[in-house]
Amino acid sequence: MPTPLGDAQRALLDRFTAGELTALARLISLVENGRDGFEALLDVLHPRLGRAHRIGITGPPGAGKSTLTAGLIRHYRAQGLRGGAVAVDPTSPFTGGALLGDRIRMNDVARDPGVFIRSMATRGALGGLALTTREVADVLDAFGFERVIIETVGVGQSELDIAAAADTTVVVLVPESGDSIQTMKAGLMEAADVFVVNKADRPGADRLARELSMMLHLRLGQLLRNIPAHHGVDLRRTAAPSGPVPAAAPTAPSDSWEIPVLRTTAETGAGVPELAALIGAHAEWLDRSGQRRRRRRQRLAERVREQVGRRLHALAWAERGGAAVLEEALPALEAGEVSPYQVAAGIVRAAVPE
Ligand SMILES: Nc1nc2c(ncn2[C@@H]2O[C@H](COP(=O)(O)OP(=O)(O)O)[C@@H](O)[C@H]2O)c(=O)[nH]1
Ligand SMILES: [Mg+2]
Known part of the structure; x- marks a missing residue:
């Protein structure tokens, strides 16, 4: 306990x-x-958890994630919903930080008591940044925010882990990232429930949106080919050009979510209501399909595993003197009199006596 x-x-x-x-x-x-x-x-x-819908917003630096986050929170506020946001982005913190632009954009929402915005400190998180960020999201949920946004830079695995802990994950790309679509990290693709092409005011946005849609369509087609035919319907045949369904129009089974691609101009707020509507539709799908329960169950199990890891780590290193044992063993380790495995076993024994 x-x-x-x-x-x-x-x-x-x-x-x-x-x-x-x-x-x-x-x-x-x-x-x-x-x-x-x-x-x-x-x-x-x-x-007290479980009331908030958690929205992960991830993508390359400078894609407009913070601008979109502010826009979404403004939109939710106008609907009478309270919104909290936590950002993990050492390059552009929400407050007090390097990007003046962020401060200005966040300021008008930051004076509102129905809004709370926080940049994560990226040092010293016990048990890892991803876990701590999820716990901060928990606190916002427990406080009563109906929408909790988690903004992360979609560059590393730990950021993707954070995004994956959301109910709905929005991957934000910009026209400049168009060339890299082929080489885009598979993880970023897999994480998306909704794709946003932001900076639609710039050239190339339409093309990127088309390419993304095409890619998603292709992937859906591949997915369907691997699904065994059910109810006596051969999906392969109905999806074939010669079949009753017109050319290359694979439709997903009725209980699956088709990942949409939306263009936005976060700077002017264009597309923000549509994004909120798509997030709402995804939330409804999560409930309808039973996915929300499944995802929450996985998250609970994962939290237990992470907490066990954190507790054992704390026991071994801080509370039962593992650091001192290691320090003391260093000469013997260097001299080759003991192995790292023997020292480690001793520290673990002290932490968790049999
Ligand atoms: N042209 C254009 N610039 C935008 C748009 N959205 C955001 N920006 C700008 O892009 C820069 C990065 O935005 P920010 O929200 O901080 O990106 P983040 O790093 O992904 O959080 C800022 O200078 C924004 O003003 C947009 O739709 N169009
Ligand atoms: Mg940002």
Whole structure:
């Protein structure tokens, strides 16, 4: 069991429950920095999770992810929904950071109590940045935000992991990335529930959108060929040019989600309502198809695995003196008197006595 809450933590939780934004900010900092008792706080918050729809926004740096995030939050606010966002992007933090442009765009939404925006510190996350980001998203969910946006730069595996933890993942590309479509990381393709071609005001946006649609169409066709025919219908035959269905128009089985491609100009807000509508349609599909339950179940199991890893790590290194054991063993290691495996086994034994 996590340690029980202390008085200060209980007081913080009361203010959090009352909807105080300063308490939310404080709690997020505790989680972000892995301060004493943060696991106990997350434990108490857990029953309050599950109301928010989580939206992952990922793509190359400068694609307009933050601009889109701000646009979506504005759109949700106009609908009376509250929106929280957490961004993992060391190159352009939401606040206090390098990009003046970001600050200006976020400022007008940042004064609103129904909005909370946070850039993640990318150092010192206990158990990894991806896990900590998901926990911050949990805190926003528990606070009562109906929409939680997680913005990440789609460059590395850990960023993709973050995006994959969302209910709906939006992959944002720009015309400049058109040439790289062939070489685009498979992971980024696989992660997408919705594709956005942003900066549609620039030349090449239409072409990129067409290429993406074509690629998705091809992939859908391939997918269908690998699905065994059901209800006596041979999908191969109906999809063939000579069949009753006109040329190359594979349609997905009725319970699958066809990944849409949308053009936006985030700077002017053009396409933002359409993006919100697509996210809403995907949310409905998640419910209808049972996918939301499946994804949440996987996420819960994954969280347990990650937390076990984090606890064992903390036990071995901080709480049962693993670092000191290693330090002490270094001369013997160097002299070849013990192997790294023997030292490691000793540290693990001290952490988890049999
Ligand atoms: N021309 C054009 N520029 C845009 C558009 N959306 C965003 N930008 C600009 O692109 C730059 C990067 O935007 P930002 O939202 O910070 O991108 P991020 O790094 O993906 O979060 C900023 O200077 C924006 O003003 C758009 O639709 N058209
Ligand atoms: Mg950004």
